[in-house]
Amino acid sequence: MHNYFVRWKALAAAMVAASAVAAAQQPAPQEKPQTAVELILRDSSGAQTRLAVPDLLALSPDRETTEAARTIGQVLWDDLNYEREFYMIPRDTYKSIPAAPSITTVPYDRWRELGADGVVIGTVQKVATGIRVELRLYNVRAQQSIFGREYTGSAANPRLYAHTMSDELHESQRSLRGVARTKLTFSSDRNREPVVGTVEKREVKEVYVADYDGANARRITINRTLNITPSWSPDGRSIAYTSYRTGVPDILISNIYAGTMETPSKGSGQNWLPVFSPDGKRIAFTSNRDGNPELYVMNRDGSDVRRLTNNPEIDTSPTFSPSGTQIAFASGRSGTPQVYVIGVDGAGLRRISQESYADRPTWSPAPYNEIAFTARTGPGFDIKILNIGTGETRQITFGEGTNESPAWSPNGRHLAFSSTRAGRLQIFTVDRDGRNLRQITREGNNQTPHWSQ
Amino acid sequence: MRHAKALIVLIVLLTVVVAACNKNKPPVARPMPPPDPGVSSTVTDPPPPPPQPVMEPTIVPPMPAEDAIGSKSLDDLNRDSPLRPLFFELDSSDVSAAGQQVLQANAAVLKKYPGMQVTIEGHCDERGTAEYNLALGERRALAAKNYLVSLGISADKVKTVSYGKEFPFDAGHDDSAWANNRRAHFVITAK
Numbered sequence: 248m249h250n251y252f253v254r255w256k257a258l259a260a261a262m263v264a265a266s267a268v269a270a271a272q273q274p275a276p277q278e279k280p281q282t283a284v285e286l287i288l289r290d291s292s293g294a295q296t297r298l299a300v301p302d303l304l305a306l307s308p309d310r311e312t313t314e315a316a317r318t319i320g321q322v323l324w325d326d327l328n329y330e331r332e333f334y335m336i337p338r339d340t341y342k343s344i345p346a347a348p349s350i351t352t353v354p355y356d357r358w359r360e361l362g363a364d365g366v367v368i369g370t371v372q373k374v375a376t377g378i379r380v381e382l383r384l385y386n387v388r389a390q391q392s393i394f395g396r397e398y399t400g401s402a403a404n405p406r407l408y409a410h411t412m413s414d415e416l417h418e419s420q421r422s423l424r425g426v427a428r429t430k431l432t433f434s435s436d437r438n439r440e441p442v443v444g445t446v447e448k449r450e451v452k453e454v455y456v457a458d459y460d461g462a463n464a465r466r467i468t469i470n471r472t473l474n475i476t477p478s479w480s481p482d483g484r485s486i487a488y489t490s491y492r493t494g495v496p497d498i499l500i501s502n503i504y505a506g507t508m509e510t511p512s513k514g515s516g517q518n519w520l521p522v523f524s525p526d527g528k529r530i531a532f533t534s535n536r537d538g539n540p541e542l543y544v545m546n547r548d549g550s551d552v553r554r555l556t557n558n559p560e561i562d563t564s565p566t567f568s569p570s571g572t573q574i575a576f577a578s579g580r581s582g583t584p585q586v587y588v589i590g591v592d593g594a595g596l597r598r599i600s601q602e603s604y605a606d607r608p609t610w611s612p613a614p615y616n617e618i619a620f621t622a623r624t625g626p627g628f629d630i631k632i633l634n635i636g637t638g639e640t641r642q643i644t645f646g647e648g649t650n651e652s653p654a655w656s657p658n659g660r661h662l663a664f665s666s667t668r669a670g671r672l673q674i675f676t677v678d679r680d681g682r683n684l685r686q687i688t689r690e691g692n693n694q695t696p697h698w699s700q
Numbered sequence: 701m702r703h704a705k706a707l708i709v710l711i712v713l714l715t716v717v718v719a720a721c722n723k724n725k726p727p728v729a730r731p732m733p734p735p736d737p738g739v740s741s742t743v744t745d746p747p748p749p750p751p752q753p754v755m756e757p758t759i760v761p762p763m764p765a766e767d768a769i770g771s772k773s774l775d776d777l778n779r780d781s782p783l784r785p786l787f788f789e790l791d792s793s794d795v796s797a798a799g800q801q802v803l804q805a806n807a808a809v810l811k812k813y814p815g816m817q818v819t820i821e822g823h824c825d826e827r828g829t830a831e832y833n834l835a836l837g838e839r840r841a842l843a844a845k846n847y848l849v850s851l852g853i854s855a856d857k858v859k860t861v862s863y864g865k866e867f868p869f870d871a872g873h874d875d876s877a878w879a880n881n882r883r884a885h886f887v888i889t890a891k
Contacts, residue, residue: 449867452866473863473866473867475830475866476830476831476834489834491861494819494861495859495861496834496861496862517838517861517862519834520831520834533834533835535838535842538842539839539842540835540838540839561832561835561836561839562835563831563832563834563835564831564832577831577832579832583791584829584832604791604828604829606828606829606831606832607829607830607831607832621829621831623827626827627827628829649826651829651830652829652830652831665830694830695830695831
């Protein structure tokens with residue numbers, strides 16, 4: 248009876264969480280293919296192409312449409328700016344350029360004066376099912392439309408139109424997989440709820456997801472306990488994490504759109520820090536089931552458990568290589584925590600870091616053969632990147648606050664990490680070259696980010 | 701005579717006021733005031749004080765009377781626990797000599813109350829990473845448990861859990877806060 252109740256409660260909690268996400272998740276905008284030939288906009292001199300994205304034109308006078316028009320322009324500018332493939336001309340410099348009366352009448356001379364190579368002109372119109380958004384990229388010099396998209400869908404989240412356009416524009420113009428539609432998951436104490444059943448003053452940490460830019464944050468767990476180290480499944484539909492729901496750490500998987508939950512390790516010892524293999528079929532994790540923190544790999548459903556390490560010191564923090572054949576992890580076997588690599592078959596162990604303390608390796612997606620990790624650099628930590636091919640290590644953060652838990656974006660161009668540089672513990676993103684630092688979270692303390700693939 | 705009476709009344713009143721003021725402090729679960737030094741003289745076998753932890757009692761308190769434990773709720777027991785925490789060096793899960801003394805005293809309590817069950821929480825300071833600390837805290841809790849078992853405590857009375865650096869006892873960012881947070885903390889779950 249007691250068990251039944253607990254299970255029912257957990258299921259109900261998971262369903263509530265899932266429906267909250269499902270409600271936020273609108274159907275992806277439907278797209279009408281353009282017939283116009285798509286051309287590539289590139290500065291012939293080799294300089295960075297200069298783009299402008301003015302506010303979209305609201306073709307309906309209602310508030311929802313006008314706000315969507317403003318939001319989409321700003322978010323699209325931000326999305327394009329994020330990948331640094333184009334030089335994005337600051338939006339306040341073209342406020343004086345009059346809005347085009349239609350999507351086909353573009354004041355090319357004014358844009359040329361501004362030094363724009365390309366300009367994205369768009370319209371938003373209210374329709375029965377929501378809004379219709381049309382966007383075109385014009386080559387200012389050639390005075391022609393070279394890329395265009397038309398979307399219809401819900402007006403609930405206009406940012407999604409901008410994200411979709413940004414990803415498609417990057418794909419078409421630069422063969423680049425942008426991150427505008429990716430999401431971050433992380434653990435946060437922002438609800439400030441006390442943990443159930445302790446005498447000490449302790450606050451819960453729950454798992455959240457948010458857009459890559461921090462917008463649309465949603466809570467995933469309602470366990471009233473510690474829920475940390477979330478990790479996406481490759482298809483972006485599930486999150487595995489460490490939960491203290493039963494009083495001790497164990498691995499839970501929340502299927503965030505289906506509203507279901509899985510407990511793959513089924514009571515075998517204490518288990519934490521799960522990560523999915525690149526094909527989503529296996530999970531690597533740390534467990535004390537044999538009396539000491541060691542690394543294990545199991546199928547997603549908990550079957551076929553294999554132990555990877557066997558030594559009296561700590562082995563933890565696994566990450567799969569892009570091919571899924573190797574695992575990097577942290578081990579204290581040399582006396583201090585260092586990063587090691589081992590085959591998923593347990594063969595070929597080698598140490599790859601030479602730090603005073605190194606943890607939380609995270610293997611970058613191809614084509615980069617690199618591992619980002621947390622390194623002790625003083626009283627606190629910084630993020631470093633090790634190139635496996637050359638063996639060289641470069642530092643990404645430099646002692647501003649303490650910086651931990653790096654996680655790669657799916658295109659390998661950015662890292663998310665946690666940092667105290669702004670006071671409390673917050674999620675930031677930074678590019679692989681250390682530039683383009685952005686604060687993603689602002690509410691409560693936020694930690695252990697992971698980027699959807 | 702009258703004056704003297706009035707003075708006594710005043711002193712009594714002041715004492716009550718001071719006591720009341722103390723009561724108004726926010727209720728914090730963990731810091732235990734050091735026991736009255738007068739009481740310590742009754743202890744026959746005082747172990748050496750543990751080295752650093754400032755907030756911890758320096759002397760093993762006299763064993764609480766049977767009814768003191770029997771009548772208290774678990775929450776009250778844990779708020780003013782007969783089981784003391786032990787502390788660790790940076791990055792280490794080795795039980796120090798002082799830690800062994802603490803565990804010997806805790807083992808004596810556990811032997812005296814055979815129904816008592818405990819969870820040992822392993823905690824770490826913020827100078828370790830969030831991920832590695834989950835394992836380090838587990839090692840600290842396990843080290844404490846293994847020592848208790850070596851003293852004859854049944855392993856199934858003692859559970860372990862690691863909180864890494866997720867639930868620091870001291871929110872500060874200095875040596876004393878860090879020292880206070882590197883601990884194995886005892887929580888009584890049944891008595």
